[in-house]
Amino acid sequence: MGNKIAPSILAADYAHFAEELHRIEETGAEYVHIDLMDGQFVPNISFGADVVASMRKHSKLVFDCHLMVVDPERYVEALAQAGADIMTIHVEATRHIHGALQKIKKAGMKAGVVINPGTPVAMLEPVLDLVDQVLIMTVNPGFGGQAFIPETLDKVRRVAALRKERNLSFDIEVDGGIDHETIKLAKAAGANVFVAGSYVFKGDLNAQVARLREALHD
Template identity: 80%
Template sequence: MSTLKIAPSILAADYANFASELARIEETDAEYVHIDIMDGQFVPNISFGADVVASMRKHSKLVFDCHLMVVDPERYVEAFAQAGADIMTIHTESTRHIHGALQKIKAAGMKAGVVINPGTPITVLEPLLDLVDQVLIMTVNPGFGGQAFIPECLEKVATLAKWRDEKGLAFDIEVDGGVDNKTIRACYEAGANVFVAGSYLFKASDLVSQVQTLRTALHD
């Protein structure tokens, strides 16, 4: 089984205090910082650009897991590589050139990830699996934090895990949306090993303890 990783989502943090919020994450045993990039076109919301990621990079040594919810993400590969992104995950629905975009990400020195929305058939992923380091399954519709978990998406996670084993591949399976101490175990049992959590973590004053509740739930 792949290493289990927790990825606090900075989208749920206090935007006026990114440096201190990153310091709070550094105090936990989380492996990633999940950064949602939204352009107001692919999804209705607008968040951060590469300049903000570059500023955050000065305050954290954790893995920056950048999820781009933007139209034609291949336009931004170099900018996010230079900003310090470690993983760049893009939507199959956002570009007509998904293979080329993934290859461009890897050529820029980042790990490449691919993601699908809850309503997208998982079959679109199968031709891409030998190109990627990570597959993200959205367990809410993307664009806003704090949404309710969609349990039907776990069938996609289980299918992905089956394909990974059958093909002898080693990509991570990440879940994002509504992940908390009540839903994380089902995600793990379906085959996920990277868990993005936003609202659940940042609503707590003690982030260290809140991350530990996820670890505990994984093993209960």
């Protein structure tokens, strides 16, 4: 469960996805984080499976797909065919989280589960043995560029404790407001996958990802 950095394509230049994916690869980042939004679960619309499929032609990166959509189980087959590697879904978005995660695994993808800042960790507990990744939102989902919510670190600590108690091995991912300072806090709390959007794309991408790596080693 080594540390992984996942630049968020949501903060990239949408007109040049192929070039942006190549730039991400050059940084040595392990993942590219892809947010899929339907305008219902969150008040924003982003990408669908067809865009993921078009990106897949230009990259061998791990596609870490975070679905902010109602009834995410509807998109499992399309995302699997599009070339997604990890499909992470919200407990708040489906009445059948256990079955939805099983469906993701059956389709050949890694399965992730995510909670919003206002959702208790208890909502995750029944499915922790099913998942490859737990994502703790460190901002409210839907838009990039938001400030990190410090109280979400308690959730990271709780999930890390549950992982140890149950002798499980899933990754713990954080998403929202991650920079060279908050990444240290998230790592200390138990996270090992770090999504960064506006922070890495606002300047030189290589330099910003390198700065995050340096912070992880401080």
